[in-house]
Amino acid sequence: MNWFYFASPSTFYGLAGRMAPWCFVAAALLAAWGLFLGLLVAPTDAQQGAVYRVIFIHVPTAWMSMFLYFLMACYCALSLIFNTRLSAMMARAIAPTGAMMTFIALWTGAFWGRPTWGAYWVWDARLTSELVLLFLYFGYIALANAFEDPRRGDRASALLAIIGVINLPIIYFSVQWWNTLHQGASVSFRGTSMHVTMLTGMLVMSGAAWMYAAGATLVRVRAIILERERRTQWVRDLGAA
Amino acid sequence: MSIYWNSWSEFWAMGGHAYFVWMSYGALLAALVVEMILLRARRKRALEAIEEERDLEAEN
Amino acid sequence: MTEASALRARAAPAKAAEGSFSGGFAWAMARDLRIAWRHPDEAVLTVAFFALVASLFPLGIGAEPQLLARIGPGVIWVGALLAAFLALPNIFASDYIDGSLEQMTLSPHPAIGWASGKIAAHWIVSGVPLTLLSPLIGLQYGLTPDTLVVQALSLALGTPVLSLLGGACAALALGARGGGMLLALLALPLFVPILIFGAGAAEAQATGMTPMPHLSILLAALIAATVGLPFAVGTAVRIAVD
Numbered sequence: 001m002n003w004f005y006f007a008s009p010s011t012f013y014g015l016a017g018r019m020a021p022w023c024f025v026a027a028a029l030l031a032a033w034g035l036f037l038g039l040l041v042a043p044t045d046a047q048q049g050a051v052y053r054v055i056f057i058h059v060p061t062a063w064m065s066m067f068l069y070f071l072m073a074c075y076c077a078l079s080l081i082f083n084t085r086l087s088a089m090m091a092r093a094i095a096p097t098g099a100m101m102t103f104i105a106l107w108t109g110a111f112w113g114r115p116t117w118g119a120y121w122v123w124d125a126r127l128t129s130e131l132v133l134l135f136l137y138f139g140y141i142a143l144a145n146a147f148e149d150p151r152r153g154d155r156a157s158a159l160l161a162i163i164g165v166i167n168l169p170i171i172y173f174s175v176q177w178w179n180t181l182h183q184g185a186s187v188s189f190r191g192t193s194m195h196v197t198m199l200t201g202m203l204v205m206s207g208a209a210w211m212y213a214a215g216a217t218l219v220r221v222r223a224i225i226l227e228r229e230r231r232t233q234w235v236r237d238l239g240a241a
Numbered sequence: 242m243s244i245y246w247n248s249w250s251e252f253w254a255m256g257g258h259a260y261f262v263w264m265s266y267g268a269l270l271a272a273l274v275v276e277m278i279l280l281r282a283r284r285k286r287a288l289e290a291i292e293e294e295r296d297l298e299a300e301n
Numbered sequence: 302m303t304e305a306s307a308l309r310a311r312a313a314p315a316k317a318a319e320g321s322f323s324g325g326f327a328w329a330m331a332r333d334l335r336i337a338w339r340h341p342d343e344a345v346l347t348v349a350f351f352a353l354v355a356s357l358f359p360l361g362i363g364a365e366p367q368l369l370a371r372i373g374p375g376v377i378w379v380g381a382l383l384a385a386f387l388a389l390p391n392i393f394a395s396d397y398i399d400g401s402l403e404q405m406t407l408s409p410h411p412a413i414g415w416a417s418g419k420i421a422a423h424w425i426v427s428g429v430p431l432t433l434l435s436p437l438i439g440l441q442y443g444l445t446p447d448t449l450v451v452q453a454l455s456l457a458l459g460t461p462v463l464s465l466l467g468g469a470c471a472a473l474a475l476g477a478r479g480g481g482m483l484l485a486l487l488a489l490p491l492f493v494p495i496l497i498f499g500a501g502a503a504e505a506q507a508t509g510m511t512p513m514p515h516l517s518i519l520l521a522a523l524i525a526a527t528v529g530l531p532f533a534v535g536t537a538v539r540i541a542v543d
Contacts (some may be wrong), residue, residue, distance in 0.1 A: 107265065
């Protein structure tokens with residue numbers, strides 16, 4: 001199998017177009033199931049009350065914010081190592097969705113935090129590093145768009161994203177390193193202390209977030225391909241169709 | 242697997258935490274809608290730019 | 302030709318022999334230090350800015366001694382960080398504009414060598430004076446001698462990392478639209494962990510706890526940055542010049 005068949009913008013454009021709708025369908029189904037479990041079935045937490053139900057969107061978006069940045073950095077590394085245009089376009093396509101996930105994680109965290117721990121915001125390690133992650137996304141997007149030559153923007157922002165990866169372990173381990181406000185990890189490979197419906201709901205919603213992010217990224221990369229490759233013949237022929 | 246709430250009004254009230262819960266879920270919904278709108282607009286702009294360039298070329 | 306551009310015109314090393322990391326490093330650092338020596342305004346401004354910012358806080362918040370002692374470590378670190386940040390464009394911008402940077406990429410020395418040399422010069426011209434001045438500012442805030450020592454030590458460990466991180470961002474942003482604001486958006490988020498541990502070390506000492514964990518992490522960050530970032534800076538310069 002030719003692994004590099006889909007590495008060209010023209011072939012990937014079609015593939016992305018076929019994949020994106022399925023991603024959205026999967027996202028919708030998973031979200032329906034996850035929200036059913038989280039909002040309707042799962043029992044109310046004894047200590048925190050009904051507001052704990054925010055975890056069904058807070059945790060998935062927080063996980064996605066980190067995962068998407070990591071994925072974006074991988075595409076950036078690929079684009080620098082192999083000098084491929086499409087890898088850089090994929091990285092650019094991921095960034096806005098990643099930034100949105102980060103913002104929602106911060107926002108939902110604030111509204112969960114206020115009734116539960118008394119404050120919309122504290123400067124504890126995990127919140128601060130998640131905020132830094134939002135700025136890293138903004139910086140990546142700003143640098144990528146700051147040049148006349150898009151390839152120069154690709155390369156500069158790719159290197160920036162790779163330097164910023166160091167922030168991810170800080171976010172992830174910050175809850176262990178600093179014993180401050182943010183809730184410790186309840187889910188690990190060794191098992192969990194959560195009620196099974198809550199856990200299932202969280203995992204299903206994470207799947208929904210992942211499928212949504214995949215769909216949004218594929219739709220966005222198609223637009224980016226159209227923008228960048230508009231001088232090529234196959235794009236011209238597309239417009240004619 | 243049974244539904245936890247006894248009535249719809251209980252559901253919307255979220256045990257007194259309605260504001261916090263629905264501001265969170267509402268923000269997510271709004272963000273998704275905005276992203277979809279922006280994506281559609283971006284695609285439209287790209288296609289229009291292609292149209293324009295093709296028309297310019299056709300003139301020359 | 303003005304003296305500054307004459308100095309800059311000697312951008313390529315005289316001998317086009319085989320290059321080396323240390324050769325490039327020494328050459329670039331010596332050159333940038335010579336330029337800074339002839340034109341000390343940048344170095345003096347950096348230190349003056351630090352002192353000015355540190356004076357603003359007592360004037361704005363109120364000069365109550367307990368409050369100042371409490372916020373001192375953090376304010377000093379933020380002031381030093383901002384001063385080091387403002388000095389960042391000086392590393393590459395002028396050389397980029399007059400073409401010396403392109404000359405350097407053509408030299409036989411590896412980019413990682415002379416890029417590190419330039420960043421070392423930046424640290425000597427900005428980070429070192431800031432570190433040396435910090436005890437005086439600390440006295441203005443009523444910090445105890447042991448806190449002053451830890452503060453200076455945290456700056457000594459942290460400012461090189463700021464120069465390396467900031468230098469990479471400065472190289473990436475060369476020729477970009479958005480100027481200083483863009484550089485701030487790129488560099489300041491990356492500075493945050495260093496600020497947290499640096500100010501944390503001094504605060505720990507001030508409140509009677511041990512600063513060792515914070516200082517150890519700063520040292521680890523310094524080692525990691527020294528090993529990993531010069532390559533990134535060299536690559537960033539090549540991206541800017543190509």
